[in-house]
Amino acid sequence: MAHFSLRAVNMSTTRLPAFAAAFVTACAPVCAQAHVLTAAERSAPPALRWTFEPWVVALLILSLALYVAGYRRLCSRSRRGRAIRVRRLSAFVLGWLTLVAALDSPLDALSAALFSAHMVQHELMMLVAAPLLVLGRPLAVWLWAFRPASRHAIAAAVRTPALRGLWRSLCAPAVAWLLHAAALWAWHMPRLFEAALASPVIHTLQHASFLLSALLFWWVVFGEGTRRDQSGYAMLSLFTTMVHTGALGALLTLAPGLWYPAYIEPTSALGFDPLQDQQLGGLVMWVPGGLAYLIAALATGARWLMHRAPVTFIPNALAARRDSGS
Template identity: 70%
Template sequence: MLIVRLWVVALLGWAGGVHAHVLSADDRVSPHFGWSFEPWVVALLVASGGLYAVGYLRLRRRSRRSRNVRAVHLASFACGWLALTIALDSPLDALAAALFSAHMVQHEMLMLVAAPLLVIGRPLAVWIWAFPATMRGGIARAVRTRWLRMPWRVLTMPLAAWLLHAAVLWGWHAPVFFEAALARRGIHTLQHASFLIGALLFWWTVFGNTSRGAHGAHALLSLFTTMVHTGALGALLTLAPGLWYPSYIESTSALGFDPLQDQQLGGLVMWVPGGLAYVIGGLALGARWLARRAPSPSAIRVDIDGASVRGTAAQDG
């Protein structure tokens, strides 16, 4: 499964980066917006969706057990796939190059909508079933090697994933790096890919990594602390007295918006809706804990019946 895990991270990260849109000089004066349909992005999205569909159908035919759970996973993956498509191929991508606030919406969709939904969809376990049986055996043998297993274990350690996600977020919003991403397509590609890959690893430690038997306290701690530091970054952007990213002045003014107000709106997007996403994640995690700890009705009946039998026996004695 590890090679599939590494492949999904690379696949989605590449899809998140190959079409990082940067406005040309003409576009900054008179921006044009529309669906982009970058061939590489479309190809990767179609490949990921097709593999999931094939794997899901094979698993569904193989066993009738847990069909409801698989249906939930399918719905989650489909919604995450759709969010990824909207973030990368819709007019939002072109608008993000002209407005900082739209750029923040795009980043939040990648990190707080697409990434957690894709993780909940369990694509790693489903995709492997899309391959022929002979290839599945080869993949299983390959993932047992320490050269593949150890890097994955390190990257998905809660602290490592948290630090990577935080470093990516704060580092890319430093003016020097954000401005470089706006000016150069290759750096913009790296920015989008690192946002998505870091978010996938982070949300994996929250919703996907159940193999280590962790009780989940680290997941709530990760969500809370991430909400705090991302909220702090959003507040800094919102309350800043001056512009952090002068490259947006021309394009924002061409659309009739005040550049500083656009920056403040982008900060609010990260601060409020972004923080709400982590709260929702924490509530979902708490609901899952309660569902696991709640006794089943049959167990309750057994306990009641047992108590009744013991009480009757005591009276008879």
């Protein structure tokens, strides 16, 4: 009976799936103040320490606690589908740990002084944490952390016509692709990027838009709601995203001058050349980033081929039919 209930929850929440489930986790960078250097800190090497922003830590712990509680309740009620739940648990935990590494580890402090570290931070959020959270399907598990009355109320709330219509629009492959591409290109414009470096509020908005647009993009690619006949769109989205992010990385790598002068002082304080640091950051986006999209596209293509009906060719039967006809 518990297994049937889990399926019912999954069916009721496919309208507002893992993207909405990951919203609590994604809210961490929205509610926290991203690390921004003061004027005095720009001329000195950064203190490489775990930042532990209170709101980030609180929301990450809350998301993990809800997942563990829901997972334990599901396991205690039914053993069916246990292998699937273990895979999803592993994906969620890995995505959660990646967010911790990106937002709370010394990488966060270093990203304020090195553009290349900043690019690593963004790639971890968009190319590692986001797809893993989507594959973790946390919404149904989180719902099971609540009592039955609360579960039904939440499931009913996400099935309202307005939310269902909005979700259908956002899940259109072209819309998800455009939102993700717009977030990437807009925030890497020098004026906006430097504004994010100077303002904690704008910086958190940058991180939130990167993560939320990536969650939506990967949901359309990998989500349960993606129909088999949309696999072609998913592969096209991945390949074209690989191309345009590679183009942005190439522009950063091959640029003759600095795009972001705000990095001159903090990068020089660490003994690095700012232009070379920018080139390294561009390469991070260009090569490892492009490889991640390529691997995802190949995996999507393999899944599509596996779901196709096999074509059986029996030469002996054909030969027998030809002989009997003659």
